[in-house]
Amino acid sequence: MDTMRDRFAPVVSRLLDEDPRVAVVLAEISGDGFAEAARRHPDRVINVGIREQLLVGAGAGLALTGMRPVVHTFASFLVERPFEQVKLDLGHQDVGAVLVSASASFDWPAGGYTHMAPGDVALLDTLDGWTVHVPGHPDEAETLLRHAVGAGEGKDDKAYVRLSVQSNGRAGTVDGQRFLTVHEGRRGVVVAVGPMLDAVLAATEGLDVTVLYETTVRPFDSAALHRATESKGTDVVLVEPYLAGTSTPAANDALGDVPHRVLGLGVGRRELRRYGQVEEHMAAHGLDAASLRERIDGFLGARLGV
Template sequence: MDTMRDRFAPVVSRLLDEDPRVAVVLAAIGTDGFAGAARRHPRRVVDVGIREQLLVGAAAGLALTGLRPVVHTFASFLVERPFEQVKLDLGHQDAGAVLVSAAASFDWPAGGYTHMAPGDVALLDTLDDWTVHVPGHPDEAETLLRHAVAAGDDKVYVRLSVQSNGRALPVDGERFRTVREGRSGVVVAVGPMLDAVLAATEGLDVTVLYATTVRPFDGAALRWATETAGTDVVLVEPYLAGTSTAAANDALADVPHRVLGLGVGRRELRRYGQLEEHVAAHGLDARSLRERIGGFFGAAVRP
């Protein structure tokens, strides 16, 4: 199966052909995938070189001229390194763009900590009016990319990962999807965490919600699920643990509830290893999730 990033250049190249507003801004990363598009649309495919602050600044400038820029590099170079430009050039100037990242939290362990960005969504949470898509399958990534580009002049972040669920589900760029219904708790699985969550909760009497658009946070879906499953909630996110706990708490502010946020830990893992080893070290494999989810809900989750 191809990866989400494999889909990125072909999908956006087609969008360049279809929509004269679409432009692509790159910083040396991913340029090969746009070689054909650059020949067809030389004024709308821009490579600024290894200059990530300029990457975002140039995108903002294109947006202010009426174009819809799609901006791509590794998450650590797209959100963290040029954060001031994301805050000011896009946010302060109210300029819309589609930021599309690769490498996620630790997709390329051999790249070391400079190429890891578990805090990217939490960092964007300090800014206003961002939509954040976290697809869990290449087919979902294609759908959400098209949603993002078509979203007027909004500010959108699409977080691509080599981690993927085994099959795609229908996604609409807005709502959480109910995958399993239970009576003793709610587990929200974000993007590529769904397969591990489903394996971890097999045989447990819990509702599983699937989230591929996490900002805005679908508080209505969470509230609806808690009406029958109770107000104990576990969030399983492929980035910094606890990133969405405040959003879940806000959604349930008027009812007694408990929320547990699972995700990537704050401790830096200083060995390269393999992706699967990082998943296990952060307790995001199915076995670890079952222990942590079961321990939080207690005996009530047994059918």
């Protein structure tokens, strides 16, 4: 199966053909994938080199002229390194762009800590007005990329699409807005974000819980979570492929009118200095199916006294 990043250049190249407002700004990463598109649209495929602050600034400049820029590089160089430009050039100037990342949390362990960004979504949470998509399958990535860019729709909002090498086995029918209900139960609610769904389903097999699937994490679908807890109790477990607890405040706000408990599972804050493989990072952060089963069952069982 191809990866989400494999879909990125072909999908956005087609969007360049479909809408003269769409432009792509690169910082060397994925440049080869846009070689043909650059020949067709030399004025709308821009490679600024390894200059990430300029990357975001150029995207904002294009947005100020009415273009719809798609800005791409690794997450650590797209959100963390040029955060001042994300905050000021896009946010303060109130212009939109689509930031598309690759190799977030620990997708390329051999790249070392400089190429890891488990705090990217939490960092964007400090800013106002961002839509954040976290697809869990290449098909979903294609759908959410098209939704974010909005070719032909005149979109000018700020969106972040987080691509990953991790993937679920099957795609869901995502719409860029709502949670999907994958399984219904009575013991509690487990929210699986993007590529965490398969591990969550394996971890909750045989448990009497509701499983919600979330690929658009901002805005947070508060109504869906509130509905899911009405007849299932108000114990909620969030399983996110980035910094643990990132969406815990959003879940607390959604359930502010009822007594509830929330357990936020995700990537821990401690740096792992033996980089290993993606699967080893998953296990080290307790995000493999066996670890999730133990943590989810322990949390839900504590209330029931089992």
